[in-house]
Amino acid sequence: xxxxxxxxxxxxxxxxxxxxxxxxxxxxxxxxxxxxxxxxxxxxxxxxxxxxxxxxxxxxxxxxxxxxxxxxxxxxxxxxxxxxxxxxxxxxxxxxxxxxxxxxxxxxxxxxxxxxxxxxxxxxxxxxxxxxxxxxxxxxxxxxxxxxxxxxxxxxxxxxxxxxxxxxxxxxxxxxxxxxxxxxxxxxxxxxxxxxxxxxxxxxxxxxxxxxxxxxxxxxxxxxxxxxxxxxxxxxxxxxxxxxxxxxxxxxxxxxxxxxxxxxxxxxxxxxxxx
Numbered sequence: 307x308x309x310x311x312x313x314x315x316x317x318x319x320x321x322x323x324x325x326x327x328x329x330x331x332x333x334x335x336x337x338x339x340x341x342x343x344x345x346x347x348x349x350x351x352x353x354x355x356x357x358x359x360x361x362x363x364x365x366x367x368x369x370x371x372x373x374x375x376x377x378x379x380x381x382x383x384x385x386x387x388x389x390x391x392x393x394x395x396x397x398x399x400x401x402x403x404x405x406x407x408x409x410x411x412x413x414x415x416x417x418x419x420x421x422x423x424x425x426x427x428x429x430x431x432x433x434x435x436x437x438x439x440x441x442x443x444x445x446x447x448x449x450x451x452x453x454x455x456x457x458x459x460x461x462x463x464x465x466x467x468x469x470x471x472x473x474x475x476x477x478x479x480x481x482x483x484x485x486x487x488x489x490x491x492x493x494x495x496x497x498x499x500x501x502x503x504x505x506x507x508x509x510x511x512x513x514x515x516x517x518x519x520x521x522x523x524x525x526x527x528x529x530x531x532x533x534x535x536x537x538x539x540x541x542x543x544x545x546x547x548x549x550x551x552x553x554x555x556x557x558x559x560x561x562x563x564x565x566x567x568x569x570x571x572x573x574x575x576x577x578x579x580x581x
Contacts, residue, residue: 310478310480310503310504310505310507310509311480311483311501311502311503311504312477312478312480312501312502312504313498313500313501313502314339314474314475314476314478314498314499314500314501314502315495315496315497315498315499316340316342316471316474316493316494316495316496316497316499317471317474317475318342318471318472318495319342319492319493319494319495320342320343320344320472320492320493321342321343321490321491321492321493322340322341322342322343322487322488322489322491322492322493323340323341323342323343323344323489324340324341324489325339325340325485325487325488325489326338326339326340326341327339327340327482327485327500328482328485329482329483329484329485330481330482331481331482332479332480332481332482333476333479333480333481333482333502334476334479335476335477335478335479336475336476337475337476338473338475339474339475339476339482339499339500340473340474340487340489340493341472341473341474342472342473342474342493343472344469347465347468347469347472348469350465350468351465351466351468351469354458354461354462354465355462357458358455358458358459358462361451361454361455361458362455364451365448365452365455369443369448371442372439372440376439377436377439377440380432380435380436380439383432384429384432384433384436387425387428387429387432388429390425390428391422391425391426391428391429393425394418394421394422394424394425394426395422395425397418397421397422398415398418398419398422401414401415401418402415402418474493474499476502477502478502478504479502479504479506480502480503480504480505480506481502481503481504481505482500482501483501483502483503484500484501485499485500486498486499486500487499487500505566505569505571505572505573506565506566506567506569507563507564507566508563508564508566508571508573509545509561509562509563509564510530510542510561510562510564510579511559511561511562512559512560512562512579513552513555513558513559513560514557514558514559515556515557516551516556516557516558519558521581522544522547522560522581523544523547524544524545524546525543525544526543526544526581527541527542527543527581528541528542528543528544528562528579528580528581529541529542529579529580529581530542530562530564530577530578530579531577531579531580532571532575532577532578533578534575534576535570535571535572535575536570540564540565540566540571541564541565542562542563542565542579543562543563544560544561544562545561545562545563546559546560546561547559547560548560
């Protein structure tokens with residue numbers, strides 16, 4: 307009799323932080339077998355979560371219209387800027403009159419002119435800011451922000467997946483027949499972590515003479531007896547027929563599957579088969 311054995315491999319590489327199983331222990335498919343050190347993956351996910359939250363809050367704030375008091379404050383600031391501009395214009399006119407009286411230099415006039423122009427530009431900028439604030443955020447700015455959030459959500463999914471991969475999961479149900487690592491050792495992705503032996507069903511392999519080849523079909527019923535364990539017969543079925551014939555023995559191989567829910571039958575025993 308032969309059995310079904312699966313080699314389980316971790317999906318990522320890293321130092322084994324926790325080992326949840328030992329040899330001889332039964333596990334189900336999907337059970338956690340161990341944890342790799344995920345310090346970096348946890349930190350990466352935390353930073354991505356924070357960046358995403360910041361983007362989402364920024365978008366919410368962007369979509370909110372300014373409150374009446376905020377608009378009122380901007381209007382007051384504009385009036386202050388206009389008063390400052392008027393003051394620079396008055397100062398420029400006064401400086402020009404003094405220049406005509408030869409009381410100030412060319413530099414004084416140039417400085418007054420520059421101050422007036424700067425004040426005029428500040429007033430213009432303040433007016434534009436107030437107009438834009440009243441119009442609300444532009445659609446393209448919101449769309450750009452939403453694209454950034456979508457990209458960050460994708461990055462978040464990738465970070466979560468990377469963290470999940472630091473847990474070693476069993477890909478089959480059965481008994482841990484061999485562990486290849488101990489806690490603290492470095493496990494490599496794709497390399498055997500442990501072997502899982504499943505004896506819930508066993509296979510009986512036998513070689514039949516080529517004269518029987520046309521009599522055997524896949525799914526054909528069979529009866530299996532294991533005299534060394536019990537006289538009870540076990541129903542089975544043909545699950546494999548070799549596509550080739552051994553030229554030396556003129557036989558072909560078939561495989562019969564039988565259920566072994568109580569796991570009373572052990573791999574390696576001899577069996578008698580009736581088809």
